Amino acid sequence: xxxxxxxxxxxxxxxxxxxxxxxxxxxxxxxxxxxxxxxxxxxxxxxxxxxxxxxxxxxxxxxxxxxxxxxxxxxxxxxxxxxxxxxxxxxxxxxxxxxxxxxxxxxxxxxxxxxxxxxxxxxxxxxxxxxxxxxxxxxxxxxxxxxxxxxxxxxxxxxxxxxx
Numbered sequence: 001x002x003x004x005x006x007x008x009x010x011x012x013x014x015x016x017x018x019x020x021x022x023x024x025x026x027x028x029x030x031x032x033x034x035x036x037x038x039x040x041x042x043x044x045x046x047x048x049x050x051x052x053x054x055x056x057x058x059x060x061x062x063x064x065x066x067x068x069x070x071x072x073x074x075x076x077x078x079x080x081x082x083x084x085x086x087x088x089x090x091x092x093x094x095x096x097x098x099x100x101x102x103x104x105x106x107x108x109x110x111x112x113x114x115x116x117x118x119x120x121x122x123x124x125x126x127x128x129x130x131x132x133x134x135x136x137x138x139x140x141x142x143x144x145x146x147x148x149x150x151x152x153x154x155x156x157x158x159x160x161x162x163x164x
Contacts, residue, residue: 042099043133050095050105050135051143061146063134072152074123079134081118081144085111090139091118097133098126126152 047056065077081091090113096106106124118136126132133147 043097043104043131046097046104047133047135047145050137054141054143056135056143056145058145060144061134061136063132063146063148065132065148065150067148067150069126069150069152072127072154073125075126075150075152076121076123077132078121079119079136079146081136083118083136083138085113085116085118087113088139090115091136092139093137094118094120095133095135095137096124097135098124098130099132100126100128100130126150127154128152 060082062080062082063077064079065075069075077096079094079096081094083089083091085091091111094107094109094111096109097104098106107122109120111118124132129149129151131147132150133145135143135145137143
């Protein structure tokens, strides 16, 4: 004969308590994640200045950057551009742009057919949620771009006066 306990099992109670304690701790982090991003209004004038009003197309540029970066001091990014890198067709300049940097042009890299491949791997510095754009100028004068949203969380630092 099995005796039924009138109260919930110990593990069920512990799971409920842990869930109740963790939910409020996660809500400030969730509140910081933007659901709708504004358009690239800050970067439009910069891009128009670079392109002299030429149209910017998508598909040849690939931007790999984490959507969520824990450390804004070292955000890894890789840019690749589909190009044969021959004397007739190559990437002449690659721009990295950020909407919240004091200087929106993070980098301007000149390439030539001798590079062999149109690829760049680096780390950039970012703060907060923002758009990052990779803009490639081809040898024929056309422009191609890719963009990504990045959310940067910043870890809290302890001040020496707080430690007792």
